[in-house]
Amino acid sequence: MNKLKIGVIFGSRSTEHDVSIITAIASIIKPINLTEEYEAVPIYIDKLGRWYCDPALADINLYTKDNIGNYLAKLRPVLLELNGGFNLIKPGLKDKKLKIDVIFPATHGTHGEDGELMGMLDLINVPYVGSEMPASVLSMDKSLAKIMAEFSGIPTSRFVFFYAKEFLNNQQAIMMRLKDLNFPLFVKPVHLGSSIAISRVTDNKALVNAIELAAHYDEKIIVEEAVNNLVEVTLPIMGNNELKPALLEQPLLKDEAFFDFNTKYMSGGKKGKNTKQGAQGYSKLPADLPKGLYKEAEEIALKVYRVLGLKGIARVDLLIDLKAKEVYFNEVNPLPGSLYAHNWQQAGTSSVSLISQLIKLAQERFEEKKELNTIFETNYLKQY
Amino acid sequence: MILSLLSIYAPSFPKNIIYMLQTCEYRPLPYLVWLWRTKDYSTVQHRQKLDRTNYAKALLMIIYVGIAVEILVGILMIIFGLADHIVGLWPFGAALIVIYPLIWPHLILIPLVLGNAYIVKPRQNQQIIASAKIFAKYPGVKIAVAGSYGKTSMKEVLKTVLQADRKVVATLANHNVPIEHAKLARNLDGQEDVLIIEYGEGEPGDVAKFCQVTHPNYGIITGLAPAHLDKYKTLKAAGDDIFSLASYLKNRHVYVNSESVAAKEYMKPQFIQYDEHGAGKLKVENLKISITSTKFKLVNNKQTINVNSGLIGRHQVGVLSVVVLIALELGLSAKQIENAIAKTKPFEHRMYPYELSGAWIIDDTYNGNIEGIKVGCQLLAELKAKRKVYVTPGLVDQGSETAAIHNQLGRYIASSKPDLVVLMNNSVTLYIKEGLIGAGYKGELRIETNPLNFYLNLEHFVASGDLVLMQNDWPDNYH
Numbered sequence: 087m088n089k090l091k092i093g094v095i096f097g098s099r100s101t102e103h104d105v106s107i108i109t110a111i112a113s114i115i116k117p118i119n120l121t122e123e124y125e126a127v128p129i130y131i132d133k134l135g136r137w138y139c140d141p142a143l144a145d146i147n148l149y150t151k152d153n154i155g156n157y158l159a160k161l162r163p164v165l166l167e168l169n170g171g172f173n174l175i176k177p178g179l180k181d182k183k184l185k186i187d188v189i190f191p192a193t194h195g196t197h198g199e200d201g202e203l204m205g206m207l208d209l210i211n212v213p214y215v216g217s218e219m220p221a222s223v224l225s226m227d228k229s230l231a232k233i234m235a236e237f238s239g240i241p242t243s244r245f246v247f248f249y250a251k252e253f254l255n256n257q258q259a260i261m262m263r264l265k266d267l268n269f270p271l272f273v274k275p276v277h278l279g280s281s282i283a284i285s286r287v288t289d290n291k292a293l294v295n296a297i298e299l300a301a302h303y304d305e306k307i308i309v310e311e312a313v314n315n316l317v318e319v320t321l322p323i324m325g326n327n328e329l330k331p332a333l334l335e336q337p338l339l340k341d342e343a344f345f346d347f348n349t350k351y352m353s354g355g356k357k358g359k360n361t362k363q364g365a366q367g368y369s370k371l372p373a374d375l376p377k378g379l380y381k382e383a384e385e386i387a388l389k390v391y392r393v394l395g396l397k398g399i400a401r402v403d404l405l406i407d408l409k410a411k412e413v414y415f416n417e418v419n420p421l422p423g424s425l426y427a428h429n430w431q432q433a434g435t436s437s438v439s440l441i442s443q444l445i446k447l448a449q450e451r452f453e454e455k456k457e458l459n460t461i462f463e464t465n466y467l468k469q470y
Numbered sequence: 471m472i473l474s475l476l477s478i479y480a481p482s483f484p485k486n487i488i489y490m491l492q493t494c495e496y497r498p499l500p501y502l503v504w505l506w507r508t509k510d511y512s513t514v515q516h517r518q519k520l521d522r523t524n525y526a527k528a529l530l531m532i533i534y535v536g537i538a539v540e541i542l543v544g545i546l547m548i549i550f551g552l553a554d555h556i557v558g559l560w561p562f563g564a565a566l567i568v569i570y571p572l573i574w575p576h577l578i579l580i581p582l583v584l585g586n587a588y589i590v591k592p593r594q595n596q597q598i599i600a601s602a603k604i605f606a607k608y609p610g611v612k613i614a615v616a617g618s619y620g621k622t623s624m625k626e627v628l629k630t631v632l633q634a635d636r637k638v639v640a641t642l643a644n645h646n647v648p649i650e651h652a653k654l655a656r657n658l659d660g661q662e663d664v665l666i667i668e669y670g671e672g673e674p675g676d677v678a679k680f681c682q683v684t685h686p687n688y689g690i691i692t693g694l695a696p697a698h699l700d701k702y703k704t705l706k707a708a709g710d711d712i713f714s715l716a717s718y719l720k721n722r723h724v725y726v727n728s729e730s731v732a733a734k735e736y737m738k739p740q741f742i743q744y745d746e747h748g749a750g751k752l753k754v755e756n757l758k759i760s761i762t763s764t765k766f767k768l769v770n771n772k773q774t775i776n777v778n779s780g781l782i783g784r785h786q787v788g789v790l791s792v793v794v795l796i797a798l799e800l801g802l803s804a805k806q807i808e809n810a811i812a813k814t815k816p817f818e819h820r821m822y823p824y825e826l827s828g829a830w831i832i833d834d835t836y837n838g839n840i841e842g843i844k845v846g847c848q849l850l851a852e853l854k855a856k857r858k859v860y861v862t863p864g865l866v867d868q869g870s871e872t873a874a875i876h877n878q879l880g881r882y883i884a885s886s887k888p889d890l891v892v893l894m895n896n897s898v899t900l901y902i903k904e905g906l907i908g909a910g911y912k913g914e915l916r917i918e919t920n921p922l923n924f925y926l927n928l929e930h931f932v933a934s935g936d937l938v939l940m941q942n943d944w945p946d947n948y949h
């Protein structure tokens with residue numbers, strides 16, 4: 087039986103380049119190659135944006151032992167042929183053409199998860215896993231996602247967003263706009279994930295410093311009010327039309343602390359001590375919430391998924407005021423790191439089953455989209 | 471295709487040949503069946519690697535030297551043939567070089583067969599004859615454990631319980647052939663109270679011979695099922711052989727598993743029967759089975775014994791009951807028995823439960839018979855789980871009954887109502903599939919082409935709340 091070729095695109099020009107490598111190799115390529123139906127084709131975009139395709143790129147040792155530079159020096163970047171699907175051309179004495187049947191994006195952050203890649207894949211007309219460009223764009227811009235949520239009656243914490251240039255040109259004006267918000271505040275670059283460059287501040291001086299830090303990473307910044315009596319939870323969700331939630335997961339935070347990149351991926355990860363719970367070893371699974379609140383949080387997360395038009399898989403983060411029993415939408419991640427496979431596993435979906443279902447969802451959506459008419463006959467050109 | 475053909479010239483080819491001889495326990499016939507059936511010799515050592523015993527090393531040396539000499543002779547023939555214009559010599563030399571991979575896998579059998587016939591066998595026969603004398607003189611209790619399945623588990627449970635108050639020795643693991651019995655006899659120090667001897671039958675007349683050597687005074691027959699039908703040909707032949715143990719004991723002190731349907735026609739009134747309802751006059755009450763334990767009470771008119779064992783499955787109830795019965799007959803107290811039973815736990819690869827990523831796995835991969843499959847499926851049906859998964863490659867050595875037995879196997883699987891059945895793709899897969907379909911199985915079916923890949927990456931296939939039963943595993947020579 088010929089296996090379907092699943093192109094797993096990872097890396098890319100993003101601050102989350104390294105997280106993407108782990109997602110691709112551990113959570114996508116490995117389980118794909120354990121199936122009888124699919125074969126993974128690793129497609130790596132290096133930090134400069136060059137595309138490579140080689141079976142050895144699925145070996146984690148290449149990256150962890152800093153051998154990737156030397157290895158890539160021996161390879162020639164691949165070319166893309168866009169006519170008739172997604173075709174990779176491996177240059178050589180005689181060019182080799184490799185047709186990819188389904189794309190599995192595994193890029194996090196900019197130039198991938200933010201919708202750019204999805205736009206290209208839509209243009210090529212190839213099935214791919216995950217959300218389409220519009221939903222990815224909305225999700226990866228924390229301000230737009232919040233505006234969409236508010237518009238749909240989903241509560242969010244109070245926020246203000248602005249462009250970095252605005253702040254640099256007229257700091258006073260921005261600070262005036264921020265005056266309405268009550269400390270403590272969170273300052274975030276709107277497009278970045280993995281908690282990069284996020285700060286929690288309690289006074290104006292720290293606020294300015296935090297905005298300056300965020301401005302190094304993104305051109306747009308959001309400042310949000312913190313939620314009191316906070317319990318932070320996250321819910322991975324899968325599906326196109328019929329949605330399947332995994333388990334609400336509760337990151338374990340110290341008082342007054344928050345979840346930065348090091349907490350998320352380093353201190354509790356493979357190099358950390360507590361690796362028993364969850365892939366990154368930092369959470370309570372399922373979240374320890376009263377039954378009613380758990381249900382409400384799950385319903386809000388599902389509503390967010392629908393409102394933003396997400397497809398395939400995503401993870402919705404919520405903030406809960408435990409005393410007031412109020413749930414707020416925080417942000418959404420259209421490609422959860424490592425697919426949150428540990429959570430799905432706990433919810434009863436094995437990693438092989440997870441990627442198989444996601445590929446099937448991608449194919450289903452592709453077939454549905456084929457039904458849409460893209461040809462509209464007019465006399466428009468005849469008038470010229 | 472071409473690469474597969476060229477695999478006979480790979481440097482690893484001689485090692486693969488000796489590995490397969492070892493896997494076939496140095497039996498020429500299964501080895502030759504594998505040799506002639508295999509098309510690609512490059513991927514032979516899947517499950518294990520060559521165990522470099524002295525014997526294996528000697529054979530490896532013979533095959534390497536033999537091949538080297540043949541190639542050298544071939545080269546010399548080519549040189550002299552071309553230099554001296556001897557007609558036909560160089561083509562013959564070239565042919566010698568080309569065909570060495572066809573010759574040596576066969577020639578290697580000659581030292582093996584000769585060594586076996588003139589050195590190993592006579593030496594073993596001497597040891598077996600000597601052991602017969604030791605066993606005959608031995609004054610203690612000698613318990614023979616025979617049957618088509620469940621012997622090793624029975625022996626281990628019996629040993630665990632009896633050694634609470636007796637000095638007990640038993641044949642090791644599944645070492646159950648005459649030379650292993652002889653080793654047991656050789657190592658006796660005369661202080662043992664009880665000997666437990668497992669009978670690993672393989673062909674007609676085996677059990678009768680074992681009795682003549684070991685002189686048992688107790689016999690347990692764990693059940694009768696199609697096994698080793700390549701030699702026995704029929705189930706009746708296997709039954710006649712196994713029940714020759716009862717004849718030897720003149721039907722006294724014979725304990726028979728009455729859950730074995732095929733054993734029923736051999737049943738005699740003098741036999742003490744055991745099953746899930748009890749053993750002899752001991753009756754089972756309050757039976758509770760879980761993934762980690764089997765608990766019940768054994769009651770007769772004199773006493774009650776609380777059984778709490780780590781062994782799992784309804785089929786273990788009879789085993790535990792008969793062990794309690796024998797222990798009582800040999801004079802152990804109820805307290806001693808209860809404490810000893812509490813120490814019984816599953817043996818690796820035999821209904822061995824363990825947790826993996828929140829799922830429960832029951833490893834029953836040493837189970838290679840249809841009765842074992844049946845009880846495993848009963849257990850799967852009985853236990854609760856979010857998702858039930860059944861995994862098997864099927865059974866080997868089922869002779870002319872292969873199709874019928876695997877059809878039945880498929881029906882047993884279907885009766886346990888798993889959500890997912892994983893079959894390892896091989897010559898019997900189709901028959902199992904037919905059985906599944908015939909029994910109206912509606913769940914998911916997955917055919918695995920790379921069994922080892924599946925077993926080694928099991929954590930990627932299971933999820934929290936799953937219950938996975940894995941029964942039997944085929945060694946490399948069956949693939």
